[in-house]
Amino acid sequence: MKKWNEAYQLERFAKTDEEFDTYFNEELKQDVERLESERKKAIGLTKKxxxxxxxxxxxxxxxxxxxxxxxxxxxxxxxxxxxxxxxxIEKKRRKLEKKIKEELVTDIVKFINRRFSYSPRKYIPQKDFIDSNVFETNPNRYFGDDFIKGSVGSSVKGDQARNNQPKTELSFSEIRAFHAVPFKDRNGKKKQRIQPLFKGLFFVADFNKDFEGITIIGPKKDRTIAKKVKTEERDKLEEVELEDIDFMDKFLVRTTDQITARYILTPNFMNRMLSFTTVERFGEIPKPTSLKEAWHMGVNAKHLPQVNFANTPYFSFKDGKMYFFLPTEKRHFELNMYVPITKEVMKGYFHDINIALELVDELNLNLRIWNKV
Structure with missing residues (x-):
């Protein structure tokens, strides 16, 4: 059943937590319990x-x-x-992880949108990362996985929904981008200094519409954003001052078109962006209840929520596309053998995928942005 925003007569594409709860109980619960049983057997073998x-x-x-x-x-x-x-044990772990991706994650992707496809070993091309114009340095080491691609909205002009809402192409994946700089040590030996650029979720949304100029948004403390936009455009980049004090404390906005930037940055959209900067987005790190549990948490620290990591997102809007970088410093669909496979874990997967549709819905609500076909 299609959902609509009655005020704007726009179809909404993101799913709600209540919809996921119903889907989990009706479709996913038995598979989760089966794979959790396999995980427990593997843990038992590990102890043995x-x-x-x-x-x-x-x-x-x-x-x-x-x-x-x-x-x-x-x-x-x-x-x-x-x-x-x-x-x-390592074979069992890899086999179980493969099952989780091929069965559970794939099912969640299809639940969110039947037009989406999921490819565990693919990722967004490096060209999109560079085209975003967000980071001053281009990566020369670029990795990723868990690629999801699809579309929402109508693809036929004569069959567009009540609001003349065109198709939006979406793609996103986990990305790890670095820049390696060669140098020689005191002894003349060649080495490389690795500069991390980004680790997290990278989203690209193509609205098949146009908007003026380039608008780039990032953490206020990062004064390098938009520095590699080619010179003739960078000369026109201006900082945008907005009325939302909380937003301006966190974000720096640069644009070549002040009007477009203000249309994009509606109060709802700014609130959405601010929500990504809070620790609660990823959950609190649980406190160990025993020495054994503390040891397991230490071994598997890379799978835990990263409270101290600066997870302020980056955005850019250019040529009808939105580029969205959400730093998370974690592997999103990887199996941790010491963490039970539960509804809460599956809901975390759902939230990571559903983010893109929430952002598309927020942007589509402001019809003035998309008034050029």
Missing amino acids: QAMKLLPLVAVLILSYFFWPYIIGYLFFGILFISTFLFKD
Whole structure:
């Protein structure tokens, strides 16, 4: 059933939490419980194999005090044995992760929009990253995964919805972008200094409409945004001052067209952007309840919410496209064997995908932006 914004007669494309809850209970719950059962079996096997190493670890500790000359041999011997003991566990982990992506994530993508496709090993091309004109430095090391692509709205002019709403093409994925700078150390040996540029979710929305100039938005503390826009355009870039004090405290806005920038930055859209800067967007880091749990959290720290990371997003609007960078410093659809596969985890996947449609809905609400075909 299509949802409409009655005030503007616009079709809404984002799903609600209530819709996801219903979908989960009716369609996804049994699959989640089945894969959670597989995860628990894999954890049980991990504990069983770890117990086999305990006698060797005890000997290693004793050798430190009584036979220090053999400690190196024992250490590498334990590593060698561990490789074989945990080989099957790593296979099970990869197999389970593949199932989660091929079954659960794919189903969630289709629930959000039947026109969307999901490719776990693909990602948004580097050209789109560069075309956004957000970052001063171009990446020369560029990786990603979990590519989602599709469209919303009508693709036929004569069949557009009540509001003459054209088709919007969407694509997004996880991206890790770096810039490697070669240098020589004191001894003349060639090395590389790796500068991280971005790690998180990257969205591109093509509205098949036009709007004037270039508008680029980013964290206020990052004065480098929009620095690599070619000279003849950069000379025209101006900072935009808005009435929303909270927004201006967080964001820097540069544009070649003040009117377009103000049309884009409606109160609702600014509130949406501000919501991405809060810790609650990713959830609080849970406190460990035991030494064992603390150890597991330390081993799997890369999967935990990043509270201290500066997660202020970047936007640019250019040639009818919106580019949106949401830094998260986490892997979004990766399996952590020590975290249960639950409805809450699935809802996190849903929110990560649904973000793009929420932004499209917010922008489509302001019809004045899209008044040029």
